Amino acid sequence: MIEVGNDSSLLFDLVALEFDEPFIDEWQFAALHASIAAGEFSGALASVTASEVQGGEYEAAISLLRAGVPSQTQLTLIPDSSQTLRLYGPLEGLTLSTSGEVRIPRRDTPTVLGPDLFLHCKTLVIEGPAIEFAHRAALRSDLDASNNAVIIEVENNVQLPNVIAREPSPGDFELRVSGTSTLRYPWVNYRQTLELTDKVDPNDRAVRFLKMLMNLTRTHGHAGERGAFMMKLQGCQSLKGADFKAAVDVLNGRGITRVEGAMIYVRDAYEPYRFSGKTIPGQRLIDDVWDVWGPVAREIAQHLR
Numbered sequence: 001m002i003e004v005g006n007d008s009s010l011l012f013d014l015v016a017l018e019f020d021e022p023f024i025d026e027w028q029f030a031a032l033h034a035s036i037a038a039g040e041f042s043g044a045l046a047s048v049t050a051s052e053v054q055g056g057e058y059e060a061a062i063s064l065l066r067a068g069v070p071s072q073t074q075l076t077l078i079p080d081s082s083q084t085l086r087l088y089g090p091l092e093g094l095t096l097s098t099s100g101e102v103r104i105p106r107r108d109t110p111t112v113l114g115p116d117l118f119l120h121c122k123t124l125v126i127e128g129p130a131i132e133f134a135h136r137a138a139l140r141s142d143l144d145a146s147n148n149a150v151i152i153e154v155e156n157n158v159q160l161p162n163v164i165a166r167e168p169s170p171g172d173f174e175l176r177v178s179g180t181s182t183l184r185y186p187w188v189n190y191r192q193t194l195e196l197t198d199k200v201d202p203n204d205r206a207v208r209f210l211k212m213l214m215n216l217t218r219t220h221g222h223a224g225e226r227g228a229f230m231m232k233l234q235g236c237q238s239l240k241g242a243d244f245k246a247a248v249d250v251l252n253g254r255g256i257t258r259v260e261g262a263m264i265y266v267r268d269a270y271e272p273y274r275f276s277g278k279t280i281p282g283q284r285l286i287d288d289v290w291d292v293w294g295p296v297a298r299e300i301a302q303h304l305r
Contacts, residue, residue: 030089056082
């Protein structure tokens, strides 16, 4: 089925038309993701998200923005094991969060990570002899370099191949692990400390939320306000559930953003105060426009549990 998805976007289009909320397994999830990747074209945006809900099941969504029109298909992903999720499909345009293990089975060629990959899990196992990092040949002017990013967060154990066959571009890869995790060369070069949510100051959590909002919202080649998929924004940072809703309510209440269907848009009035969510030489940082964003961060922090 993955081969069918790789060859055509029709598989996803068929599922989107025929089912309201299908139940799918790991292989079907991989095939649909491959179909989305096969169907992407200039000016389009595709995003696949999966978040663990209960009993080892995942709330998954495949979101598309084609010709300026957003659409979203909701799915329930049921893995073979409630403790382990196996990813057989593409590792790009994916946001995944789980309290269990993520296992990426061995492939015929080196496993390719990215672009635009966010994984959070308790344990990560990537099988096979080597990993390659995808490089976009060129970025459109409306894309932040962070959209190439591969961010992996692992709370406990990490098992990775011994070889990186193709290095990531500078600043495109972060491997966030706990202080007790052991990493071998070459992975130790990318190590960053994973901070658990309950240990992070609310003000810092609010700032990180705003940084991710800046990273993800873009025009996607179309005129109008910069936007991002709501589920992707929620999946890529630490504010979840009621905290995420509270943060979005603050932004909407201040007239900074608006929500339309599956998308959140930054209003044009705040474009002059846009900043880079990553520390990139020559780019404006949140500190440079703190007089605008500082009060916003403080109000969001006040609403966090």
